[in-house]
Every structure is written in structure tokens, then in C-alpha cells.
Amino acid sequence: MKRPQWIIAATAALMVVAAAPSPATASDNGLSIRPAMGWSSWSFVRRSPTEAAIKAQADALKNSGLAGHGFMYVNLDDFWMKCDSNGPVVDGNGRWVVDTAKFPSGIKALADYVHNDGLKFGFYVTPGIAKNAVTKNTPIAGTSHHAADIADTSVTEKNYNCKHMYGIDYSKAGAQEFVNSWAAQFASWGVDYLKIDGVGTQDVPDIKAWASALRATGRPINFALSNNLNISGAATWKQYANSWRTQGDVECYCGPGPNGSGYPITDWSHVSARFGTAASWQQWAGPGGWNDLDSLEIGNGDQIGLTADQRRSHFTLWSMAASPLLLGTDLTHLNSTDKAMLTNDRLIAVDQDGVAAKRIVNSGSKQVFSKREANGSYVVALFNTATSGSATVSVTWSQVGFTGSADVTDLWSGSDRGTISDSYSATLRPGETRLIRAVPAS
Structure with a gap:
């Protein structure tokens, strides 16, 4: 297959850029030499992901031609897991189980579907261990240890859906093995990208454990941190991950639906707040690790909450910052103006050249x-x-x-x-x- 011109140009640029000195050691997993490109379910699908909805977006990514311009990841975000009153429901080894009402065929079948579209599949998790696992004291796969052996019940980890997650004491035997078993399960399902959400400076042990576990699977899995990471820890984020969210959500949560869902998805204040962030984080971006400005809200015209001029500025800033380009819009109803923006290979090449711009x-x-x-x-x-x-x-x-x-x-x-x-x-x-x-x- 003939490669688009932006790929040829960006590859040439990266041959030089990758050899340039960086302010910190980059993740050694060999992934994300260029910023990731694709689609994520959170902005538009929000709290109601289903097997049918994710398949429809994957098909649209392929059939619209966006995949031919480099948009490859289809990322299922939060609300895929089953919850009860005590938090995430767990399997026999303490790992979250899939909500089969939403995903009756399971996650592996969904990942296979995405792969059959020629695309890559992304997934979602938060740090810690579920209260249900600790209450049931489930065994840790491949070990003689149990959930209660590794849980720190004095620590509550952030989970936006089910809540009820305890911390993990990584000084305890079985802690790393628990994360390893979870990562191995994700790899067996065909996961190509994993977002760990709700992490911060206090979660460095979790980030290290997941980075190690993902490498141990033998499957290339792009590792993304979220959200609003502190710049004081930038060297650590760069060492262990392929991208890190530099700010809170780009969504305005000002739509008419439940929890502010629906259109508009964002507004100019949420986008323009990224100008200062892009400038202050600039030095930390480079091949293998990128400053993530959050979802790219282009695709559905003015109803998204931005004028056409603002949407072009949105795309321009993300490209100049070499941010991941993860669309948050409804790809099944692409606006022709926005499709022309998203298929502009000159803009994509600016993002994919592997250089984050300085504010002058x-x-x-x-x-x-x-x-x-x-x-x-x-x-x-x-x-x-x-x-x-x-x-x-x-x-x-x-x-x-x-x-x-x-x-x-x-x-x-x-x-x-x-x-x-x-x-x-x-x-x-x-x-x-x-x-x-x-x-x-x-």
C-alpha cells in the first residue's frame, strides 16, 4: 500500500528528532514513536457504551476514509464494567467483569471486530483493587496470595463509575502479580492501547506496576495516563508512559442530557485553556511520549460548541503541540466541513513530525x-x-x-x-x- 505523503515526511523528520537529546528518559516499550491517532468513546458516547455503538464508530472510522489518513485507534473508555452497590463486580481472580448487557459478545469479540476493520482497539482501567475482590478475598492468579494480602484499605482510589476501589500495597507479595494477571487478560482480549484514569502523583507505584505488566504480556500496548497530571512529575510520566493528560477534561459537560451529555460537547474556554498548557509542557514531548491535550472535538460542525474558525485553531494547536489526535465526536454523522479538516494531510504531518512547538x-x-x-x-x-x-x-x-x-x-x-x-x-x-x-x- 502506498504511504501517504505525511507519513513519508514525518518519518524523515523523526530520523533526526529521535536522535535529539530529551530532558528525561522516555518509555522503553518502543511504542508511540508518533502521537497516537484515533477515536475515543468518552466525549460522545459518554456513559452508555455498547457493543453496537463501538462497532458503528469503528466502521465509520474505516469507511469515512479517516483511517487512511492515520486515525487507527478505537478506544472504549469508562462504563464497560459491571457494578453493584460495592463497586466493580469481579471474577474469580479479583478483576473487573464486563457488563454483558452492554457487551453481550465480550471484549475479545469486540476487539476482533475492530481488528477486522484494520484498526486497533483501546481499553480503560483505573488504579487499585476492587472492594468486592477484597471482601471475597479472591485468589491472585498464578500465586498462593489473595486480594486481602495486597489491599491497602486505608486508601481509596479514584474510580468515576463504580467507585469502591482500594489502594494496592506494592511492598506486599502478590501485588505485581495481580496487575500482571489483569494486563495478561487484556492482552489476551486483543487490547492495543490502555488508558489508566484517575492517576496522579500518589499513584506512581500503580503506574510503574502497569507499565511493567504491559511489557510482560509481550503484546505492544500503548500506555496512556489520565488525567490532569502534575507537571512536577513530568519526568516520571515520560519514563513509564506513552502519553499523559496535561489538564482536566476538554468536555464542557454543558449539554442537555444526563451529566451534561449531548451537544455541545465542548466550548472555546475549554479549548483555549490549552494554549498555556501546551507551552509549559512543551519540553517533555518527544518520540515515545507525548503531552495529551485531550480529545479532538472536530467532526460534527458547529453543534460541537465551536465555530469553524475555533475548530481549525483547535486542530492547529493540537498539531503544533504534537498531541495525540483522538477524536471525541460522532463519526457516523461527520460534517463535510469537518471531514475536510480532519483529512488535511498537511495538518496531520505537523502533528506527526515528532516536534512539540514552543510559544514565541x-x-x-x-x-x-x-x-x-x-x-x-x-x-x-x-x-x-x-x-x-x-x-x-x-x-x-x-x-x-x-x-x-x-x-x-x-x-x-x-x-x-x-x-x-x-x-x-x-x-x-x-x-x-x-x-x-x-x-x-x-
């Missing part, structure tokens, strides 16, 4: 980010983040990193802007962006 202008609503790619060209994004009033945003080539003149291409339109000397300016509508590639003349 931070003047209120006037923001400029820039990065140098391996071939010596510069990608520059100018933003007007205001919600009213046009603004002229300017940057000098010396701020970008070179002097003289440059050949400029508009990456959203693909149009040649000609040779421009010394500086670049754009008058932008509120929420609008201008994304250019500048190739220095010298």
Missing part, C-alpha cells in the same frame, strides 16, 4: 507557536484566541529562529504565499488561526 509570542489573545522540522523548515502558527474582534498577529523571522527571507506556504489551504522577508503578519477573526511553513532562503 504570548500577548493576551495574540499567540504564536513555532517549531523547526528536521529538514530545516519552520512551522509557525498564529492565533487570535479572542471571542470578539479581529486582530493582527505578527511575528519576526528572528523570533522564529532565522533571519532574512523565506518561502511561505499556508498549510490549511495549501496556497503558496511567496517569498516574505523579515516578518509575517495575519489579520485574524476571533478564534481564527493561520498556519504556515516557512522555508528560509539561506
Whole structure:
């Protein structure tokens, strides 16, 4: 199969970028050399995932052509497990069981379906051990130990659905083996991506245990941390994971449905809050580990809660930050304007070049980010983040990193802007962006 041009360009860039020094050791699992691309169930499907719903989104990812542009993961988020009044219901070895009312064929069959679409399957877990496992004192698979041997009942771990999760004391025999057995089960189901949610600085032992367990399965499983990780632990997140959420949810929870579900899914304040985060976390991104700005809410037009200009700025910032591109929208009802955005290979190549941009202008609503790619060209994004009033945003080539003149291409339109000397300016509508590639003349 012929590779898209963005893959060829990004591969060439990464040959240089991957050799560059980084501020911390990257995860050694060999995965996520480029930021992950795909779809996640949380934003749109929210608390009601079903086998049929996930299959429909997988089919849409393939049939829409998005998969051909690199969107490969279909990630089932929270609410797949069965709960009772004491939390997650568990199997004979203390691991959560699937809610068969939602997934009558089981998770392996669903993963097989996704794989048959030529895609990859992602899954979800939270740290700790279920209260039900401790109450029943279930045995830990492959050992003589039991759940009560490893549980720290003085610690309550975060779980957004079933609640009732205790901490794990990793100094106890059987603790790592419990996580290993769970990871092995996920691998046997065909999981390619695992999000562990609700983790923070206090959960470093869980993160280490899961990172080790996933490697031990022998199956390549992209490991993602969520959410709102503290930047003080960035070196640790980079060492053990392939991505880490740098902020809270991008969803506004302002829709008309239960728990704020439905449209709108987000709003500009939740997106624009990422400009500062992208700047402060920039140094930690690189091949093998990425700053995750959360879901990309493009696909369903204005009803998503963003104007077309704001959606382009949304995609531009995520691409400049080299964030994972995980769509949160309804792929079965793609808007033609948004589909054109998502299939713009020039934008995708900016995300997949393996370089996170630095912020070089931070003047209120006037923001400029820039990065140098391996071939010596510069990608520059100018933003007007205001919600009213046009603004002229300017940057000098010396701020970008070179002097003289440059050949400029508009990456959203693909149009040649000609040779421009010394500086670049754009008058932008509120929420609008201008994304250019500048190739220095010298």
C-alpha cells in the first residue's frame, strides 16, 4: 500500500528528532514513536457504551476514509464494567467483569471486530483493587496470595463509575502479580492501547506496576495516563508512559442530557485553556511520549460548541503541540466541513513530525507557536484566541529562529504565499488561526 505523503515526511523528520537529546528518559516499550491517532468513546458516547455503538464508530472510522489518513485507534473508555452497590463486580481472580448487557459478545469479540476493520482497539482501567475482590478475598492468579494480602484499605482510589476501589500495597507479595494477571487478560482480549484514569502523583507505584505488566504480556500496548497530571512529575510520566493528560477534561459537560451529555460537547474556554498548557509542557514531548491535550472535538460542525474558525485553531494547536489526535465526536454523522479538516494531510504531518512547538509570542489573545522540522523548515502558527474582534498577529523571522527571507506556504489551504522577508503578519477573526511553513532562503 502506498504511504501517504505525511507519513513519508514525518518519518524523515523523526530520523533526526529521535536522535535529539530529551530532558528525561522516555518509555522503553518502543511504542508511540508518533502521537497516537484515533477515536475515543468518552466525549460522545459518554456513559452508555455498547457493543453496537463501538462497532458503528469503528466502521465509520474505516469507511469515512479517516483511517487512511492515520486515525487507527478505537478506544472504549469508562462504563464497560459491571457494578453493584460495592463497586466493580469481579471474577474469580479479583478483576473487573464486563457488563454483558452492554457487551453481550465480550471484549475479545469486540476487539476482533475492530481488528477486522484494520484498526486497533483501546481499553480503560483505573488504579487499585476492587472492594468486592477484597471482601471475597479472591485468589491472585498464578500465586498462593489473595486480594486481602495486597489491599491497602486505608486508601481509596479514584474510580468515576463504580467507585469502591482500594489502594494496592506494592511492598506486599502478590501485588505485581495481580496487575500482571489483569494486563495478561487484556492482552489476551486483543487490547492495543490502555488508558489508566484517575492517576496522579500518589499513584506512581500503580503506574510503574502497569507499565511493567504491559511489557510482560509481550503484546505492544500503548500506555496512556489520565488525567490532569502534575507537571512536577513530568519526568516520571515520560519514563513509564506513552502519553499523559496535561489538564482536566476538554468536555464542557454543558449539554442537555444526563451529566451534561449531548451537544455541545465542548466550548472555546475549554479549548483555549490549552494554549498555556501546551507551552509549559512543551519540553517533555518527544518520540515515545507525548503531552495529551485531550480529545479532538472536530467532526460534527458547529453543534460541537465551536465555530469553524475555533475548530481549525483547535486542530492547529493540537498539531503544533504534537498531541495525540483522538477524536471525541460522532463519526457516523461527520460534517463535510469537518471531514475536510480532519483529512488535511498537511495538518496531520505537523502533528506527526515528532516536534512539540514552543510559544514565541504570548500577548493576551495574540499567540504564536513555532517549531523547526528536521529538514530545516519552520512551522509557525498564529492565533487570535479572542471571542470578539479581529486582530493582527505578527511575528519576526528572528523570533522564529532565522533571519532574512523565506518561502511561505499556508498549510490549511495549501496556497503558496511567496517569498516574505523579515516578518509575517495575519489579520485574524476571533478564534481564527493561520498556519504556515516557512522555508528560509539561506
